[in-house]
Amino acid sequence: MTVPSPVPVRYYPATGAARAVPGELSLGAPGKLQLRLTDDGTVRELPAGALRSSERFASATRHVQLPDGAVIEVDDALGLSHLLAAAGQPERAVTRWQQSWRAVALATVLSALALGAAWQWVLPWAADRSAAWIPVTWTQALDRAVIAQLKATEGLQPSALSDAEQARLRARFHQVLAAAGQTTAVEIHFFRMGDTPNAFALPGGSMVFLDGLVKRAPDDDALIGVFAHEFGHVQHRHGLRTLLRTAAITAVATWYFGDFTSLANAAILTTQLRYSRGFESEADDTALAIMRAVHANPKSLAELFRRMRDGHADESPARDSQPVADKANAKRKSLSIPEFLNTHPDIERRIERFERAQ
């Protein structure tokens, strides 16, 4: 290895100087660098290990702090690195990495993978863990607020079903829970929202059945299926978990993108939709298990799905095809959702699943 050439420096004593004192830094005794000031020829040996030098940047003057508090400025950033390395103080690994485009490309890929993994697994996990900390009274208050909001803005009206019919269904549903050995508390509401066939569960365990859905059900077994599905959402706290995941992602996205909230929102929406697909399947599992336990016929639920699918074909095309929807924000449901973004697993697959279930 060749001896690195000396570099010109500007010396600033610890007391500060009006003007820089020009000098030269070169390799000295092993492990040492030699500082020579040009004007009076003073020479000083400096142990390389005791020098604190600023990082090497392409076009920035480097600062080296001497043990006595003086500082030398070095314009030849690379030359200083060579000198320090020759005196036994190689550059830090991180500085070497960022000089290499290969290492930088690797860092880019690894960062993207790590962030993707965090997005996919860590965020949902953290949100689910914190869901366990939220008291039920809070989520129940949230339910009341959502229902009030739906009444005010989405035209949620009192159900046209007779009180007797409502009471009968409520009793039937509670009976199903008891028979299936379930203890999670639910509160069943009947409402009407035009002719919309829908039912949804809210984070605090409130469940809303719309008249449009009850009307289309071929028999009680189909309604039990819908109820069991929504119960699955309540039991697994899907509403709250979705809410917390969204909140966590919103927080991260807002921090990352700063003001670019519209992009953040788009990102959030797609995640939220993707999450609920997994939740829907899970709720269908619960529905099947409960229907089996109470000997309700899954084919009835398949028939209800079929009626809703066919009914929906001759309605307005943008009407959502979700027979059983679980969204705290029913607001979004009333917007047209393109088919590919639909939260529910493909309806044909679900019909088939319940059709074939024993």
Added chain:
Amino acid sequence: MSEFPSMPSGATPPAPSPATAPTPREPQRFEFTGSGGEYFRIWIVNVLLTIVTLGIYSAWAKVRRLRYFYNNTRFAGSNFDFHGSPIAILKGRLIAVLLVALINVPILGLLVLLLYFLGLPWLLYRSLRFHLANTTYRNLRFAFLGDAAGAYRALLVPLGIVIAAAVISGLTMLVSPWIGVPLLIVTMLAFYALGPYLQYRMRRYYTEGARAGEHAFALHVGVGQYYAVYFVAFAYMIALGVIASAVVGLTLGLDVQALAHPEQYPMGKLVALFVMVGGFYIAMLAVGPLLIAMLQNTVWKGTSLNGHRFYSDLAVPNFMVTWLGLTIATILTLGLYRPFAAVTLARLRVNAMAWTGNADDLVAILRQGSQQATGAEVADMMDIDIAV
């Protein structure tokens, strides 16, 4: 130090820098020498190490980032340096994480949130101290000598008045909504109107507390100038709204009847409408950089150090357009363009600045009393940095 006889000042040969030019009252430009490509590499390595260490490295990453920007800011042949300890930043981050965790605990969280708001001015004060005391130029330190009380006077007192007004108008509401509601509206408006004033007070606190050696910086800007800047921003938004409405109205106005018949939709015009509305929103976004640029010019033109004025001539429309372009590029690249954008903005902002003193003036100013700043400020156990 002992090995070096003290230099007789004036006997030294000229430094290899343009600082020797004897034209002291000609504004001397600041210069930014960083490059986007280089900063991208530093940034991405920082990101990876931060992820791998579960965030711990972010404190070191911040020091490296700040050093990159300080080291690449030159004035009269020398650059600035930053000596902040990553540990201080780590402490600040740990406190922040702890606070966020505590704020999420029911009931206790409200108390913590209140304490946080009450402690905010103090944190801000520590943070300003940390940053200025760790900034050097030619081995001489700056300092921040403002005190915590000043931060409270600047922030909490004006805010407290508004909060008190809100409470009073809320209570009045219980007595009579006819008095309460107008009072509440007035309070809300006062709250928004207070924004520029708060910003002005903070700036005054910051500038007047900042020291170069024993010399204070002075702010010759009145609160009226802050309101003038916000008035321009407000006028910009109103003008955009008026223009957009007029253009949309002229384009579509004649076709309102056609909208009732889907088959006669004027598709071309609708597309044009979407483009215009999109353009309107994008132009609205530019109110942020408008404020940044105008405030930079206003504040620095009105700042002096030891009688020497600073200067800033950031071209506002250019800064707005650049900022928009960079924002769009950042979004399209999912954030990967961010470091390039940061460097471009820093270059625009730093290169716009000048000082009427020269390097010798700055060194002479910094030399007086720099020592005491070194000792007291740096080895402070309470060193903390919170990004507020």
